[in-house]
Amino acid sequence: MKSVFDPTVETRKVVMKCPRAGDLLKNYRIDYVQNGSKPIGEAINERSLNSIDVMNELNTLYEKNRDNQRGMTKWEKQKVNALIQYIIDAHHSYLYMVLPKLQSMITTIFNKHVGTHPELSHVHYLFSILKIELEQHILIEEELIFPKILAYEKKPTLNALIDIKEFVEDLKREHEHISQFLKDMREFTNDYKAPDDACETYRLAYVKLDELESDLFQHLHLENNLLFPRVIG
Numbered sequence: 710m711k712s713v714f715d716p717t718v719e720t721r722k723v724v725m726k727c728p729r730a731g732d733l734l735k736n737y738r739i740d741y742v743q744n745g746s747k748p749i750g751e752a753i754n755e756r757s758l759n760s761i762d763v764m765n766e767l768n769t770l771y772e773k774n775r776d777n778q779r780g781m782t783k784w785e786k787q788k789v790n791a792l793i794q795y796i797i798d799a800h801h802s803y804l805y806m807v808l809p810k811l812q813s814m815i816t817t818i819f820n821k822h823v824g825t826h827p828e829l830s831h832v833h834y835l836f837s838i839l840k841i842e843l844e845q846h847i848l849i850e851e852e853l854i855f856p857k858i859l860a861y862e863k864k865p866t867l868n869a870l871i872d873i874k875e876f877v878e879d880l881k882r883e884h885e886h887i888s889q890f891l892k893d894m895r896e897f898t899n900d901y902k903a904p905d906d907a908c909e910t911y912r913l914a915y916v917k918l919d920e921l922e923s924d925l926f927q928h929l930h931l932e933n934n935l936l937f938p939r940v941i942g
């Protein structure tokens with residue numbers, strides 16, 4: 710059987726065709742959001758992984774999920790407004806729900822364990838800034854930029870396109886910043902591994918932070934690799 714992915718395929722295209730590959734790439738610390746245009750073979754080599762094994766894993770994952778992926782990979786053909794609505798419903802709603810809960814958990818574990826785990830002061834600080842950035846970011850998307858994109862879809866004009874392009878560049882810069890926060894967070898949390906003496910809340914906070922990272926990767930991937938190219942080319 711012919712493999713669907715070869716090492717020259719762009720990393721973002723792998724996740725566009727096989728959304729479940731996002732988690733696999735995350736486990737291998739391959740960034741499909743900020744380095745989405747890099748060929749997958751190159752990204753694998755940079756991580757010093759076995760290229761044949763990882764390519765096999767990706768191709769097997771695609772084959773296994775071939776049927777239920779059809780519904781998940783429709784974004785390239787769907788209307789822009791459907792994609793925007795999905796981003797708001799699936800990813801922005803998740804952030805509105807999870808960020809305050811995580812803030813409270815991280816403040817609790819910071820107060821309780823910072824004496825024995827000083828790295829928690831970095832985790833607490835980083836998360837607090839990330840939360841503020843994310844809340845502002847998704848609000849600007851929902852209140853300002855997504856409406857501009859929807860208006861442009863209805864009535865495309867050159868001026869509107871130029872305006873949207875500038876805003877999209879700002880959003881992409883913010884996405885880079887968010888990605889950097891996630892990298893730093895991973896470092897300070899020892900890849901989200903709670904220490905042996907961690908309490909239940911400590912462990913749960915790290916599990917939830919890891920989930921936040923996965924969700925943000927999918928979220929930023931949909932915007933950077935699918936939504937923005939659809940609108941500004």
Ligand SMILES: [Fe+2]
Binds near residue numbers: 796800847932
């Ligand atoms: Fe967003």
Ligand SMILES: [Fe+2]
Binds near residue numbers: 846850
């Ligand atoms: Fe965004």
